Amino acid sequence: MRRGKIAWVWLLGITLPCLLMMGCGKRVTRVEAGDQTQVYHRGNGADPSDLDPQLITGDIEHHIVSSLLEGLVAEDPKDLHPVPGVAERWEISEDGKTYTFYLRKNARWSNGDAVTADDFYKSYQRILSPGLGSEYNYMLFVVENAEEFNTEKVKDFKQVGFQVIDPYTFQVKLKNSTPYFLSLITHPSWYPVHMPTILKFGKMDERGTRWTRPGNFVGNGAFRLSEWKVNNVLVVTNSPTYWDAKVVRLKEIRFYPTDNQDAEERSFRAGQLHSTYEVPLTKIEVYKKQYPDLIHIDPLLSTYFYRVNVKKPPMDNLKLRKALAMAIDRELIVEKIRRGGELPAYNLTPPGTAGYTARAQIKKDFAGAKKLLAEAGYPDGKGCPPIEILINTHEAHKTIAEAIQSMWKENLGLEVTIANQEWKVYLDTQKRIDYQVCRAGWSGDYVDPNSFLDLFLTGGGNNETGWSNKEYDNLIAEAGRTGDQQKRMEVFQKAEAILMDELPIIPIYFYTRPVLRQPSLKGYYPNILDLHPFKWVYLESTPGKKE
């Protein structure tokens, strides 16, 4: 009898929760519901730190802010070429140094105020104020006296090359003719900010005030900030005051911070996200085989490379550096290790950047590398002190470093060790140039070879290799002065040839961005800056499609 009772209790204990769960049954997923109501659920990488366009630094914040604000010029969703934004048209002077923007009269802030030339003027005064400490203020340094004002060599902002001609005409005078200027000003550092709102919550150049909070934020973009819960979700809804509101089809974008790739992929699979920020490396092949319509390998303006400390023996030996660069099988790395459609890199600037593809290329030549190594004084690697590759702690970097370690051992007979450091420690070591070989990556801020090549100017903050070459510095400066795009590209060719000849860096591959996207996400085009003007994005579910 008692045994029977116990069995009953067991049976109930197991079946009740099951029945309870069955009650939950099949249901409409968030994606399916979003497709019907034009609510885009987007995996957006890590949590955004702030929404002040003049203080943000990452692409995570960039994506959000680009929905809330609009600059003088906007991007075409397909190839990002400059299209009218707040400015409905513009004129460029003969010498290419003066840009006159004619602002549209129906551009409005989300509180109803008109967007005027004065708003842009004050915004640029704010970002260039030394007190604000904007990390991207150098994006404005192409403008006359902008850098001088920021470094307090010029005290009066009136001397900076910005001028309000009338409320709807704004003029910018540049130091040199800058052929990529219109692309440059689509960057968030060039977005206008609503000064009365900023002043309501603090001083003009005060960091971290509450003006970027929901309820306070006033923007001029296609969407408005309606909710921001840290580590949970950030919601923007379409703005009725936006001048082009009629083309905006999305009602709402929900940005989910998902810094865990695997968790993000599971959410996508459960129909909770329309698109992911990344795809776990291990899942790429599976998706390619089983769900080729969901995985997209987008190109990216970004290079993976190793920095080399050219000041410290043995890496100060150019022949050794050349041998190392030639003895890497990059195809093997992208095909067998990365498997995300990356391109092997034999130079620094990604091919096709603003029509530029470097002619100077490192050769893959194991025998040649061996010969060079002997000429460097280390026949078959004998006598060469062990080389240490520094990486920041990450499985992907470790795998690549291990592959290169074995390539250098096998092809050159060199002893190679790998040291890994936690992210901030690694950054510190790299900054102090206290390494031999160090893993690095670089993404262009704008589509121009300059965004890559000016890294290695003598003493540049991001040089971090100790490398210096007068001729190279002069060529980069010359490119900055040259208005003729074709001549300019030739100058870059010469500069990159020097870089690839002296090798303070060893390029490894050009990044791609593998992402997962539901087929219902439309108006969303892959491009190298990974920018997707949300005003053109919409959702349209394909009938009969299963998840």
Next chain:
Amino acid sequence: MLRYIAKRLLGMIPVLLIISSLTFFMIHKAPGGPFSKDKQVSPEVLKNIEKHYWLDRPIPVQYLHYMGNVLKGDLGPSFKYPSRTVNELIADSFPVSLELGCYALLFAMFVGVILGSLASLRPNTIFDYAPMSLSMIGICAPTFVIGPILVLVFGNYFKWFNTGGWDSARDKVLPVITLGLYYCAYIARLSRGGMLEIMNQDFIRTARAKGASTFRVIVLHAMRGGVLPVVSFLGPAAAGIITGSFVVEKIFRIPGLGRFFVESAFGRDYTMMMGTVLFYAFFVILFNLVVDVVQTWLNPKITIDS
């Protein structure tokens, strides 16, 4: 009793002081700062940012400044979230961790005590082995294994629950189970042991002899004594559950305090890190005090003096 509590509360002050000082000097000693990035910030800009956050002063000055603010209840602005203060971030995220922790603890206690008691009724039979083996798995398998498995089965395959977030009940079920499972398993084993001991006592036999039903014997007579080991385990369990939810918060995208605790250290968000360390230290010390007091109250054999 009140004197004892007051004494313990006063004792917190030097402990918190030592913890905060150690943390402060250790994080400032760690290489890399809150504003070191892979894209270098220009020296002029860095100088301005550091000035804004008082980072350009000597460390002892920074320490006194910080501690002065802490005494006023101000934990400073977060470096990672410039427009938010540490106080705000803790106030927003701790309730989430607390809610998650409470549910997990309730789940662990409820299921754990039931499983343990049932197992103790038929020791060394399948009714004992099955739940005890399961609980062994619960103890051994780490949350970062259990969590994704639960998501795959109940989130991806059956689609009963959401795979992440913290808004609806559907969001909350899987993280609560994941976080509570280890404690549930532990409690099951503890209550099985406790119950087995109690069930052999004379008063249980008396109750049975008087014709009380099994249900009555267990719930009214045995349970009270049987769960005593569980009660003493609850103190550390509660502190562990509420402060140790980092992994679960990450797997399930939960906006709790656990993430700040870990991520502020990686990001060298000095103020956020100090804030979370102080907060957790305070919380754990307070919880230990509460457990000590409750135990004295529950078990007359323990006195405050001992």
